[in-house]
Amino acid sequence: MHEPRSRWSMVAVFALLGAVTQVLWVTYAPVADAAGRYYAVGDGAVGWLANVFPLLYVVLAIPAGIVLDRWFRGGLAAGALLAAAGAVVRLLGDTYVFALAGQLVVAVAQPLVLNAITGVAGRYLARRHRPTGIAVGSASTFAGLIVGFGLGTVFADDIAALLVVQAALAVAAAAAVLAVLRTPAEHRTEAAPAGFGALRIAWGDPYIRRLCALVFVPFGVFVTLSTFAQPLLEPAGVPEETAGLILIANVVAGVAGCAVLPVLASRRGWELALLTTSLLVTIGACVVLALAPGVVTGFVALALIGFALLPALPIVLELTERRAGRSEGTAAGLMWLAGNLGGLVVAAVVGMLVGEPLLAFLLLAVLSLLTLPLLRSFSRVSTSVPARSPTS
Structure with missing residues (x-):
């Protein structure tokens, strides 16, 4: 029996989503001073717009992994929708509250997206292609950092425009992922054990x-x-x-x-x-x-x-x-x-x-x-x- 074919379309849209989550993470890093003036807050408050990401990742890494092992398509879809929603929330007002709320929503999405790098390769690529798929998924996150800093340079004096452009990217990436996810994966479809069974297997x-x-x-x-x-x-x-x-x-x-x-x-x-x-x-x-x-x-x-x-x-x-x-x-x-x-x-x-x-x-x-x-x-x-x- 032949191994199912590789679906590189899934890898491509996932790479786009992975890059976008990193773009949203570093939104304010290259424009910290301008963001402080825009929201009328200090450097510490602007720093927290990025710092919430690693802090929430520590809390949500394992739950997100369990969700992906049990309901991969649903978990990844949720991550895509949350990333887009967080980017849109930042547009709802020009105050720090909306900026922080949006970053928190994206920070919840991030582990659902990044934890899925191996799952995308395992479910949508043939065995011989999986190292390449994982490399592409990982590289996309680093490329997202470059794009994020580049956008910050281009829109250094216009925070509102920066947020609009990033929201458009996030919505487009989420729509692309949801469209491709409509077709079930052809590789490794068996669900992991319920509850913390997957954690016991992995950590054991x-x-x-x-x-x-x-x-x-x-x-x-x-x-x-x-x-x-x-x-x-x-x-x-x-x-x-x-x-x-x-x-x-x-x-x-x-x-x-x-x-x-x-x-x-x-x-x-x-x-x-x-x-x-x-x-x-x-x-x-x-x-x-x-x-x-x-x-x-x-x-x-x-x-x-x-x-x-x-x-x-x-x-x-x-x-x-x-x-x-x-x-x-x-x-x-x-x-x-x-x-x-x-x-x-x-x-x-x-x-x-x-x-x-x-x-x-x-x-x-x-x-x-x-x-x-x-x-x-x-x-x-x-x-x-x-x-x-x-x-x-």
Whole structure:
């Protein structure tokens, strides 16, 4: 019997939705000062319009994964509708209350969308195409950050127009996803166990737990550099505008890495080798930033970190999809939960060292170094063996 065909239309519309959720997340980051004036609030209040996303992800990652494992099409449809609804809520008034309410709704949608990366690949793509599908889904989230910052630059002086454009993108993405979801998936249609059964299966697998531990620091390093690169590089004479360009280069390099490295890793069986390399590159780049910070080293080091470190996410998600079987949504939720916790914890610690860039960058290098021994607990054979049979 031939394996059902791959439906790339689902991957395409899902990638659009994934990108839009990230656009909505960083809406106010590139226009923080203008948003503060528009809503008549301080920098702290504007910061919360983005900070609610990782905080709610920590709370909702597992419930969203359970929903996707049991009712994948309904869960993803809900995520699409919530993302569009949140973007529209922000248009209902020009006060901070509507802005925060809209961001909260989108933040609820985000785990339903991002946890579905592995599910889309598993349900709509043939086995040989799934690494590519996961890489595309992951890369779309990083591409969304680039688009979000780009839109902020274009509409820096017109917050109202910025919100209208983003709402139109969100509604269009939701409509496209709902249209494609009308056709049932042809791959892996068996539902996961009811209640917390999927969580017990996923967390009960030591391999999944090790993957969670593995993503904690790399995700935390990326979030920390995205948050504090500008103040950490400022003492070395790097202007704020240049730091923004450095961060864009970091994400662009990451999207390029996601387009190449995860697929290569899956085809050649190089997953663990590339994960090890990503950590080594991160360690070296952070040491360079600690000892010789500057414009040139900032561009080169953060571009290398982006190219090597960001593809670690789709690689880990592909290993998760291959391993977790019918509990893949919950397992993916565990990965995102661990990553967001890493972002919160590592960023909080480094945030106390913003005035000491040398120590901050060296700490990131040491944390990455301490993650390397975790890779020794993995083997190529174990990446191919499901935690449970789909019929168990």
